[in-house]
Amino acid sequence: MSLVFAVIAALVILIAGIMSDARFSTIFFRAGAGFVVAALSVFIITFILEAKDIAPFDKELAESVEDSKGESPETDEKAQGTEDAATGGRSDEGEGFTPMTAENVTHLTVPEEGKGEGNA
Numbered sequence: 001m002s003l004v005f006a007v008i009a010a011l012v013i014l015i016a017g018i019m020s021d022a023r024f025s026t027i028f029f030r031a032g033a034g035f036v037v038a039a040l041s042v043f044i045i046t047f048i049l050e051a052k053d054i055a056p057f058d059k060e061l062a063e064s065v066e067d068s069k070g071e072s073p074e075t076d077e078k079a080q081g082t083e084d085a086a087t088g089g090r091s092d093e094g095e096g097f098t099p100m101t102a103e104n105v106t107h108l109t110v111p112e113e114g115k116g117e118g119n120a
Helices: 002-019 024-051 057-070 073-086
Strands: none
Touching: 002 024
C-alpha cells in the first residue's frame, strides 16, 4: 500500500516539475525524495494504526484466508445440497440446457493433406 502512494507521489512530482520547466536532474532528485518520504510516512502510519488496533489492515485479510482454508470441499457440497433442497431441486440452469458429456460431443475428422480440396 505504501508503494502505491509513493509511486503516485513521485509521478505527481515529475509532472509538476516538467510543467514548471525545471532541470531534469532537479526533477528526478525531488521525485526520488518524494517517493522515499511518501513510502516511509504511509508505512509508519499504517504500522501505528495496526499496533493500536485502530485500523487492522492485514489482520482481517489473514483471518479471512484462514477461515477459507478451514472449510473443506465436503462442507461446501453439503451446503449446496441443502440449498438445492431449499429451492425445490431447481438449479440456475436454463430449461433446454444439457451439460457436455463424451457421448453428446460432435467429433470432426481432420482432412488428410493432399486429399479433399484439390491442392496442387
